[in-house]
Amino acid sequence: MSELRFMTAGESHGPCLTAILEGLPAGLKLDLESINKDLARRQQGYGRGGRMKIEKDKVNVLSGVRFNETIGGPITLQVVNRDFQNWGERMAAFGEPAGEKVTAARPGHADFTGIRKYDRTDVRDILERSSARETTMRVAVGAVCKEFLKALGITVVSQVTCIGGVKVDPAKVDRAKLGTDISDLNCYDAEAEAQMKEKIKAARKEGDTLGGIFEVTVRGLPAGLGSHIQWDRRLDGKLAGALMSIQAIKGVEIGAGFDCAILPGSQIHDEMFLDEAGKVYRRTNRAGGLEGGMTNGEELVVKAAMKPIPTLMQPLHSVDIASHEEVLACKERSDTCAVSAASVVGEAMTAFVIAQAICDKFGSDAMVDLKAALAAYKARIGKEW
Ligand SMILES: Cc1cc2nc3c(=O)[nH]c(=O)nc-3n(C[C@H](O)[C@H](O)[C@H](O)COP(=O)(O)O)c2cc1C
Numbered sequence: 001m002s003e004l005r006f007m008t009a010g011e012s013h014g015p016c017l018t019a020i021l022e023g024l025p026a027g028l029k030l031d032l033e034s035i036n037k038d039l040a041r042r043q044q045g046y047g048r049g050g051r052m053k054i055e056k057d058k059v060n061v062l063s064g065v066r067f068n069e070t071i072g073g074p075i076t077l078q079v080v081n082r083d084f085q086n087w088g089e090r091m092a093a094f095g096e097p098a099g100e101k102v103t104a105a106r107p108g109h110a111d112f113t114g115i116r117k118y119d120r121t122d123v124r125d126i127l128e129r130s131s132a133r134e135t136t137m138r139v140a141v142g143a144v145c146k147e148f149l150k151a152l153g154i155t156v157v158s159q160v161t162c163i164g165g166v167k168v169d170p171a172k173v174d175r176a177k178l179g180t181d182i183s184d185l186n187c188y189d190a191e192a193e194a195q196m197k198e199k200i201k202a203a204r205k206e207g208d209t210l211g212g213i214f215e216v217t218v219r220g221l222p223a224g225l226g227s228h229i230q231w232d233r234r235l236d237g238k239l240a241g242a243l244m245s246i247q248a249i250k251g252v253e254i255g256a257g258f259d260c261a262i263l264p265g266s267q268i269h270d271e272m273f274l275d276e277a278g279k280v281y282r283r284t285n286r287a288g289g290l291e292g293g294m295t296n297g298e299e300l301v302v303k304a305a306m307k308p309i310p311t312l313m314q315p316l317h318s319v320d321i322a323s324h325e326e327v328l329a330c331k332e333r334s335d336t337c338a339v340s341a342a343s344v345v346g347e348a349m350t351a352f353v354i355a356q357a358i359c360d361k362f363g364s365d366a367m368v369d370l371k372a373a374l375a376a377y378k379a380r381i382g383k384e385w
């Protein structure tokens with residue numbers, strides 16, 4: 001089992017959300033504002049629903065940190081749900097049930113299978129935990145991991161590359177600007193972004209929803225994180241699993257991804273050359289920085305595809321779990337599109353997996369030892385090549 005792990009708890013409309021992150025070394029300097037900044041980034045984006053106007057996510061750090069530094073113990077992170085004030089009676093842990101049950105399952109959500117699997121009669125018992133409100137805590141955990149990686153010279157950035165079929169032109173994206181959050185949709189092609197907003201506006205008007213694609217890039221990685229030795233040590237598998245675990249993510253690509261199935265080897269594999277100093281370099285990075293389940297020293301590039309939001313204001317045909325009748329799916333309020341929010345969650349999950357790989361390889365008791373081990377390793381593998 002990996003040393004670094006986390007778990008989240010909390011319902012979407014409960015009093016608060018919590019995460020426990022265990023296994024980071026002692027002696028890591030943490031900045032509260034950088035965690036809150038990522039929480040705010042996750043809340044923004046054209047197309048989000050009314051809930052985001054209520055919440056102003058801020059983290060409380062309840063353990064594992066003293067005087068701005070980790071001390072090696074589990075780090076407990078908490079975010080209070082402001083909306084709980086409006087749901088108190090319906091979300092009480094004890095007492096008599098209050099409010100009407102939700103019984104019209106939404107296609108595309110966890111509702112229908114959840115109530116049967118967990119033997120519940122109120123869809124709320126399922127939707128409270130299946131809600132992507134939970135991603136708040138993934139982002140808080142990811143922000144801590146990003147601080148850890150930053151201390152080692154590694155940065156994690158993202159961009160939205162497609163919404164509702166409107167695609168970014170890669171030639172128009174200044175990749176040096178990635179991570180500077182220049183736009184509302186976390187998109188670095190202004191023309192495409194304007195079209196994306198129009199698409200979202202039209203979808204909202206029609207009571208419909210949209211999905212899209214985001215890309216996460218990691219810079220400053222040492223070669224050799226992950227391993228070819230065993231299936232469950234391959235970093236590509238871990239990254240794909242972590243990104244796929246985000247609510248509504250239905251596809252993950254590493255580097256050229258699905259294009260690899262179409263193009264010949266001569267147009268896919270990244271040829272190696274030697275510079276004047278005899279150091280190896282590549283002119284392309286279609287592998288997305290991963291070969292044999294290990295980082296190869298190039299930028300890591302992963303993409304994830306998000307399906308359209310399942311709650312439609314023009315509801316889909318469905319069934320009622322109480323009356324056994326055909327009905328229209330339930331709707332309270334919902335996002336129309338949340339791809340930019342998902343991109344921030346994607347950064348977080350990627351940062352966690354990379355932080356885990358670093359802790360596995362270089363030890364995770366104390367920052368000073370980890371930094372020394374990383375420096376010694378880099379010196380060895382950089383000596384000849
Ligand atoms: C950031 C984010 C926001 C989301 N917002 C909503 C929403 O407002 N309404 C909704 O029905 N689903 C929303 N979803 C998607 C559902 O949570 C998701 O589709 C559901 O949990 C079922 O899981 P699955 O799509 O992975 O099968 C959101 C997902 C993410 C990542």
Ligand SMILES: C=C(O[C@@H]1CC(C(=O)O)=C[C@@H](OP(=O)(O)O)[C@H]1O)C(=O)O
Binds near residue numbers: 050131
């Ligand atoms: C609360 C968040 O996202 C929620 C994810 C979500 C879902 O079904 O996944 C449904 C909506 O919740 P509500 O019904 O309270 O409006 C979103 O707002 C959040 O991102 O913080």
